[in-house]
Amino acid sequence: MQEVHTFCPDCQSPLLASYDLKQVKARVDRDEISRRRKGMWRWHELLPIQNPDNIVFLGEGDTPLLRVPNLGKELGLSNLYVKDESANPTGSFKARGLAAAVSRARELGIEKVIIPTAGNAGGAMAAYAARANIRATIYMPKDTPRANVEESRMAGAQVILIDGLISDAAGMAGEKARAEGWFDLSTFKEPYRAEGKKVMGYELAEAFDWTLPDVIVYPTGGGTGLVGMWKAFAELEELGWLEDTKRPRMVAVQAAGCAPVIKAFHEGAAFCDFWLNAHTLASGLRVPKSFADALILENLRESQGTAVAVRDEDILEAQSQLGRREGIFAAPEGAATLAALRILIENKWIASNERVVLFNTGSGLKYLA
Numbered sequence: 001m002q003e004v005h006t007f008c009p010d011c012q013s014p015l016l017a018s019y020d021l022k023q024v025k026a027r028v029d030r031d032e033i034s035r036r037r038k039g040m041w042r043w044h045e046l047l048p049i050q051n052p053d054n055i056v057f058l059g060e061g062d063t064p065l066l067r068v069p070n071l072g073k074e075l076g077l078s079n080l081y082v083k084d085e086s087a088n089p090t091g092s093f094k095a096r097g098l099a100a101a102v103s104r105a106r107e108l109g110i111e112k113v114i115i116p117t118a119g120n121a122g123g124a125m126a127a128y129a130a131r132a133n134i135r136a137t138i139y140m141p142k143d144t145p146r147a148n149v150e151e152s153r154m155a156g157a158q159v160i161l162i163d164g165l166i167s168d169a170a171g172m173a174g175e176k177a178r179a180e181g182w183f184d185l186s187t188f189k190e191p192y193r194a195e196g197k198k199v200m201g202y203e204l205a206e207a208f209d210w211t212l213p214d215v216i217v218y219p220t221g222g223g224t225g226l227v228g229m230w231k232a233f234a235e236l237e238e239l240g241w242l243e244d245t246k247r248p249r250m251v252a253v254q255a256a257g258c259a260p261v262i263k264a265f266h267e268g269a270a271f272c273d274f275w276l277n278a279h280t281l282a283s284g285l286r287v288p289k290s291f292a293d294a295l296i297l298e299n300l301r302e303s304q305g306t307a308v309a310v311r312d313e314d315i316l317e318a319q320s321q322l323g324r325r326e327g328i329f330a331a332p333e334g335a336a337t338l339a340a341l342r343i344l345i346e347n348k349w350i351a352s353n354e355r356v357v358l359f360n361t362g363s364g365l366k367y368l369a
């Protein structure tokens with residue numbers, strides 16, 4: 001239990017954490033968790049930290065699930081919601097994953113962590129590492145939004161800006177990690193970021209009185225949230241905490257300028273091809289190939305979901321619509337879910353009374369020049 005894990009060296013694929021759910025069920029029930037102080041760690045029996053002193057908490061979790069009636073009316077949907085992850089520390093859902101990963105790193109006695117990032121994960125890692133007294137190094141593309149660079153430096157991290165994409169940053173961070181003994185917190189190169197992200201799935205189940213929505217629309221880069229939530233639903237089912245075990249159809253959204261998951265999904269492929277010349281203003285979606293591509297595709301298919309690519313101009317229009325209609329200043333990645341929803345409605349993939357949750361994964365404020 002106190003071993004340092006990364007990923008499977010034989011098949012080069014992610015490792016996921018597992019729990020003795022019978023024991024968890026004997027120790028705690030869902031109502032007790034609902035009564036606890038707000039935040040991600042009220043689910044601690046289902047998270048990978050053994051000693052609570054190691055938890056690094058900055059207020060992550062329990063973000064609002066907002067009904068968006070104006071938008072719903074405009075689109076002809078009676079049950080439309082936005083899970084607004086911009087309320088997390090550092091202004092994005094990346095806080096959840098990095099809270100779990102840095103807490104676990106602290107528990108394992110790791111003293112220095114490194115990450116390649118499209119931006120928000122770096123800022124989140126820097127913040128949690130600062131609180132945990134762990135050294136942090138971050139590799140980012142040089143055109144990453146300025147807020148991500150500044151927030152990381154402000155938290156004391158060493159930031160290295162590179163010419164290239166997150167995939168190039170990953171190569172460089174990996175090299176430094178191997179040469180100098182830094183622990184690599186790249187997406188799915190360790191098991192615990194997905195554990196933090198899965199709590200979004202628990203929170204949805206709780207908010208819908210222990211049932212699940214019909215459709216979840218999620219902006220997918222590395223895919224931690226999508227894979228994490230799918231895992232959360234399986235755990236809730238095994239715990240017997242769901243009133244109705246009908247699972248949501250999961251929708252992966254990517255930008256047309258970088259859509260490896262969309263292409264692989266529609267071609268029926270088991271893995272993604274590396275996407276060449278990736279470009280989109282939604283920096284978090286500029287991931288040419290996820291390390292968890294097979295898992296993402298598997299989860300989408302199991303859920304009877306789908307995958308949708310959206311153009312940058314439609315992301316910008318959706319961002320403005322979210323602001324105008326609902327007062328939400330969404331990150332472009334979050335706004336991409338609304339652009340995708342329009343396509344799904346047009347294709348009659350969604351019925352008007354279905355419960356649909358869009359994920360706004362971050363704050364639009366982080367993208368101002």
Ligand SMILES: Cc1ncc(COP(=O)(O)O)c(C=O)c1O
Nearest residue numbers: 120221222223224284333361362
């Ligand atoms: C705001 C935002 N949304 C979505 C994503 C994609 O998330 P994931 O890599 O977990 O799929 C990112 C990644 O950087 C992001 O910053």
